[in-house]
Amino acid sequence: MKFKNFVTSPRLENNAFLALMITVSLAFAWILQPFFGAVFWGAVIAIIFMPVHAWLLRRWKQRRTLAALVTLLLIVLIVVLPLSLLTGMLVKEGAALYQRLQSGETDFARYFQQVVAVLPTGLHDLLEHFGLTDFKELQARITEAIGRGSQAIASQVYSVGQNALDLVVSFFVMLYLAFFLLRDGMGLSRRLRVAVPLDPEHRHHLSAKFITVIRATVKGNVLVAATQGALGGMAFWYLGIQGALLWAVIMGFLSLLPAIGAALIWLPVAIYFLVTGATWQGVALIAYGVLVIGLVDNVLRPILVGKDTKMPDYLVLISTIGGMAIFGINGFVIGPVIAAMFMAVWDLFATAREEALAEQVAPDAGKAEPPAP
Known part of the structure; x- marks a missing residue:
């Protein structure tokens, strides 16, 4: 009798439908892979x-x-x-x-x-x-x-x-x-x-965060990379370095890594100039790299990426590097998105917990002890 109740219960139907939905979703993701x-x-x-x-x-x-x-x-x-x-x-x-x-x-x-x-x-x-x-x-x-x-x-x-x-x-x-x-x-x-089985307010907050982070990350990182690559390429062209366009693109690509980027290219070239007697070229390239190319990364990236995503610079750096290490070039978007969603979900959880605790404390505070006879 109990078995008949189990096989006809709504709970079994709900679980079976949930398992079917997860299975077909994973199969669909596998097809798109x-x-x-x-x-x-x-x-x-x-x-x-x-x-x-x-x-x-x-x-x-x-x-x-x-x-x-x-x-x-x-x-x-x-x-x-x-x-x-x-x-x-x-x-x-x-x-x-x-x-x-x-x-x-x-x-x-x-x-x-x-x-x-x-x-x-x-x-x-x-x-x-x-x-x-x-x-x-x-x-x-x-x-x-x-x-x-x-x-x-x-x-x-x-x-x-x-x-x-x-x-x-x-x-x-x-x-x-x-x-x-x-x-x-x-x-x-x-x-x-x-x-999505979430509270409407939470759904709206998370979807808005997701879209904001993608737009800020792509536009911000691409603009910073293009700017740093162009500035570095112009410096190399002015100094007569062969393949300036190629080095500009490499610097732009490396600029996707916050705080590291283009210096991996222009700094060794500047050191070569210094030790081989081309002092003014070396000094000029270092000054230009630090004050102009580096300033783009230090000023423009936090404004374009960190301001819209409301993420600290160190988290943007770590999530970008980690994302690129796992997902390749796609990771410079996926990494910050995962980090931003992580922060948003935990912020929602902390806010909901604080509100629940405050509601529990309020009724208890309103109960006054009866006066002593």
């Missing part, structure tokens, strides 16, 4: 350009499809085309650098030898102790490293060629998804908020 990057950036692009789409909707009397198409065209013009042109220029710069390395015009062993030759005796002895002053051996190591790097680059290029169809498919999946998220995003967002 090969296109994770395309789906992720399609959603990010839709979130960032949603205000533009909303503005167009107001002007064109809710013509959602037309507004979404125009917004997508703006995305292609503002984001896709400049990135494509920059990629083409980078391929050209990288090929030129590879040819200079092969011909010996660019010889890092010679640069290293010039630096070591002017080092103080104590530091020279320390390098000699570790076997770092044997230039023939160093030349062999560098040549071997360049060979391995060249093979790796060649294999990557071959892999890209072999997987060109996958890249094209992923690219169009991203744009296709962005279009439909722009057109139908508001309705889908409302549907998801209703489906």
